[in-house]
Amino acid sequence: MRTLSIIEPDPERDELLAKATVAVKSALPAANSDSERPAFHFHTPANWMNDPNGPIFYKGRYHVFYQFNPYGDAWGNMHWGHGVSRDLVDWEHWPIAVWPSKAKGEEHVYSGSTFRDNDGNPLIFYTSIGKARDPEQWMAIPKDDDLRAFAKPSANPILTLALHGGDSIHEWRDPFLFREGRETYMVVGGGRGNRGVVLLYQATDPGLSVWKYRGVLFEHPDVGLRSAECPNLVRLGDRWLLLTSTHGKIESFVGMLDLDRGIFTAQNRGILVDGAYASQIVADARGAPILLAWFQPPHAPGWAGCLGLPSRLKLGSDGNPICEPLAELSRLREKSVRLRGQALSGALDLSDRLPTGDGLELALKLEPGTAASAGVRLRVAPDGTRGAEIRYDFRTRTLHTPGRAPTVLPPSPDNASLTLRLFLDKTVVDLYAAGGTVSQMAAIRDARPEDRGIQVFAEGGEARLASLEMHRLRPARFVNAF
Numbered sequence: 001m002r003t004l005s006i007i008e009p010d011p012e013r014d015e016l017l018a019k020a021t022v023a024v025k026s027a028l029p030a031a032n033s034d035s036e037r038p039a040f041h042f043h044t045p046a047n048w049m050n051d052p053n054g055p056i057f058y059k060g061r062y063h064v065f066y067q068f069n070p071y072g073d074a075w076g077n078m079h080w081g082h083g084v085s086r087d088l089v090d091w092e093h094w095p096i097a098v099w100p101s102k103a104k105g106e107e108h109v110y111s112g113s114t115f116r117d118n119d120g121n122p123l124i125f126y127t128s129i130g131k132a133r134d135p136e137q138w139m140a141i142p143k144d145d146d147l148r149a150f151a152k153p154s155a156n157p158i159l160t161l162a163l164h165g166g167d168s169i170h171e172w173r174d175p176f177l178f179r180e181g182r183e184t185y186m187v188v189g190g191g192r193g194n195r196g197v198v199l200l201y202q203a204t205d206p207g208l209s210v211w212k213y214r215g216v217l218f219e220h221p222d223v224g225l226r227s228a229e230c231p232n233l234v235r236l237g238d239r240w241l242l243l244t245s246t247h248g249k250i251e252s253f254v255g256m257l258d259l260d261r262g263i264f265t266a267q268n269r270g271i272l273v274d275g276a277y278a279s280q281i282v283a284d285a286r287g288a289p290i291l292l293a294w295f296q297p298p299h300a301p302g303w304a305g306c307l308g309l310p311s312r313l314k315l316g317s318d319g320n321p322i323c324e325p326l327a328e329l330s331r332l333r334e335k336s337v338r339l340r341g342q343a344l345s346g347a348l349d350l351s352d353r354l355p356t357g358d359g360l361e362l363a364l365k366l367e368p369g370t371a372a373s374a375g376v377r378l379r380v381a382p383d384g385t386r387g388a389e390i391r392y393d394f395r396t397r398t399l400h401t402p403g404r405a406p407t408v409l410p411p412s413p414d415n416a417s418l419t420l421r422l423f424l425d426k427t428v429v430d431l432y433a434a435g436g437t438v439s440q441m442a443a444i445r446d447a448r449p450e451d452r453g454i455q456v457f458a459e460g461g462e463a464r465l466a467s468l469e470m471h472r473l474r475p476a477r478f479v480n481a482f
């Protein structure tokens with residue numbers, strides 16, 4: 001790692017981080033006492049989190065930073081928390097990485113990304129929010145090779161609104177960097193008039209601290225949006241995938257990127273994950289993209305927020321992106337049952353075959369027969385009632401998930417069957433339907449602790465449970481090392 005001569009002692013940093021750490025520790029008992037807190041979804045040691053920030057695989061470890069309020073379980077006082085993992089399954093909580101430098105006028109450190117400079121050294125880029133000034137883009141640099149502590153160089157701010165000349169941009173935030181050829185680019189989300197926009201910049205120095213504005217790369221097609229948040233732009237096969245967070249969802253646009261003209265042209269528009277927000281993409285050891293995003297389950301005092309399960313991101317044969325749960329999640333499996341070729345009419349209770357309760361993975365294939373609909377019920381009451389229902393209507397090919405808009409699935413290659421893979425973690429459901437072409441996150445809002453039954457069901461006739469695999473999952477390991 002290069003010698004970071006610009007790093008000076010920062011007594012304010014040490015003092016602020018010590019104070020924040022005390023606040024987090026004092027909230028641990030409350031957070032840990034909630035038996036409905038997700039157990040294998042990444043979450044804070046205690047208190048509030050929202051977006052994942054700047055995930056990077058570096059020297060054998062994933063570093064996943066996140067929007068963190070160390071002082072409470074509601075949004076505020078934005079810092080970057082720091083989770084570290086070898087496999088994105090089990091975790092260590094490390095010290096807070098980025099903090100608002102009050103002496104330099106910062107109130108919040110908002111979302112952003114990590115990017116390696118030409119020498120391979122990771123740098124953090126984020127949006128700095130001040131009390132009495134416009135947003136600015138800032139950078140932070142690691143003080144050590146483990147990425148345990150960071151410093152802010154004197155080059156900050158590295159981008160200001162003044163770069164745009166006459167272009168009036170609001171909600172300007174969430175820098176994301178990528179390299180193409182020998183050039184390094186940054187996209188930042190924002191709003192112009194009543195349109196969400198993604199803006200393009202190009203680095204003009206190897207230290208990535210001087211940038212020129214290239215213009216509006218992409219205008220969101222919907223009129224009346226305040227902004228397009230958290231843009232991510234990556235090459236996927238021979239196309240480019242642009243993600244933005246809008247309408248409470250992660251939206252995807254697949255298309256062509258013309259960096260000479262600074263224009264992204266979308267060919268396909270879709271919803272990548274309905275229910276999750278503020279995506280980030282991390283490249284694994286081989287460079288393959290993994291999606292991370294924020295989800296907000298119901299919560300108790302002492303904590304709020306988690307990440308959705310990490311998903312592999314691919315391009316499907318129809319040119320739309322596909323999400324698949326990360327294979328490493330199978331490390332959570334403890335005990336499994338399998339069923340095959342079974343007629344299904346009414347409800348089939350799975351709870352006594354594999355008592356799982358509230359931590360499980362389920363993969364099934366349902367074929368229609370005479371049934372009008374079929375699906376799964378989670379967190380069913382001991383008397384067989386209640387439960388959150390995920391229902392598929394065979395005739396209209398529509399999937400109904402609690403809290404999500406009804407979604408029409410693409411036709412399945414064989415006779416209208418439904419393939420569904422889902423993970424239940426207390427009140428959180430990650431759902432991948434039709435081979436990952438549809439991906440959703442849902443919250444179960446009214447389950448009682450004793451509601452732990454699981455059913456598959458068919459209604460309006462008989463369906464066929466072609467196959468079912470159910471795995472009881474253990475909690476992920478979270479070690480507090482901060």
Ligand code: FRU
Binds near residue numbers: 112127
């Ligand atoms: C998205 C977002 C980002 C912003 C951050 C602030 O959830 O609004 O645009 O940087 O959260 O916490």
